[in-house]
Amino acid sequence: MARRNKLPITDVVQVLNPFKLKKQRIMNFNPAAGTSVRKPASEILITVFDYSADSCSQIVLNKVEETFKYLESPTLTWINIDGLRKEEVHAVCQQFLIHPLIEEDILSNGQRAKMDEINDRLFCLLPMIYFNKESSSVDLEQVSIVMGKNFVISFQEDPTRDVFDPVRTKLSLKGSRIRNGGADYLCYSLLDVIVDNYFIVMDKLGERIEMMEDLVQHQPNTRTLARINYLRRQVFLFKRAISPVRELVNGFLKSESDLLEDQVTKYYKDVYDHIIQCNDLADNYRDMVLNLQEMYHTQLNLKMNEIMKVLAVVTTLMAPPTLxxxxxxxxxxxxxELEKKYGYYYTLGGMGLLLILMIFIFRKRGWF
Structure with missing residues (x-):
């Protein structure tokens, strides 16, 4: 891993202080904790990109019913729904012939990344991951994507952020590959930007790991151990979230659906290579965090040994004068000698010479 410019230790302490963390939002789910029905969103944002090779229109809608007309549209349509409510999701699924099992997965919370093919609809669900700089934490947002013959529908939890801006930019460019491709290429593009964003999050985690290496060397105390444990949980959370994505992409590669053209399959292979690389890096970061814990205990033992050595030297030096x-x-x-006029001074001088002699012998032997 390439070395980066390091922050001062005071800045590291401020960034990695787990005792000042704010509560994570409800979207931060644990992939290993099972699923649950989510709370309805307070607001819903519906954005539609209706495009062909020659034209592209972006429309913001207020009601999901306004998207129904795009089912039979001769052009390709990307419908992005930010914010989930059961009634709206159910209406969209009914209109676009999406199976109830897929609808249930869309509304569930904390799902493991997966890919399904039901009734001529390809469905995938995976985490969209962000790095929260304020709390140095990994935030997860569940994203569901449904692909039909001439449409792609994406369901997101948070209307305030996503990673799809590169896709929107390409859609606005006439002659771009995505404008000339089909729904399968649009689905690939969405998966590709989600997976590429994993590397950005990993880069941030890598920076925090390097910071912790310096912090362990300078401040091996209980607060540092707490920060290491917090960072370890974030790395493990990231690793658990992205591990099933490899199986998801592999599902597209193995699928024999008519919705996937052979010439587009190679692009999914590229995403598969990226997610394998991402998993390998996540494994490396996990090992590095575990090594941080070992480094912490090593530094603590060295510090304790230094203290014991000083105490042992002081005790040894004071033993002869005490005798x-x-x-x-x-x-x-x-x-x-009790009746000697200068016996007291002779005794003190002898003690002092003895101390100096012992210090000289210890230094010569390299004991301190």
């Missing part, structure tokens, strides 16, 4: 002071502190009336 001499103990001998001359005995309450015997007849002892040599």
């Amino acid at each position: 001499v002071a103990g001998i001359y502190g005995m309450n015997f009336h007849f002892m040599p």
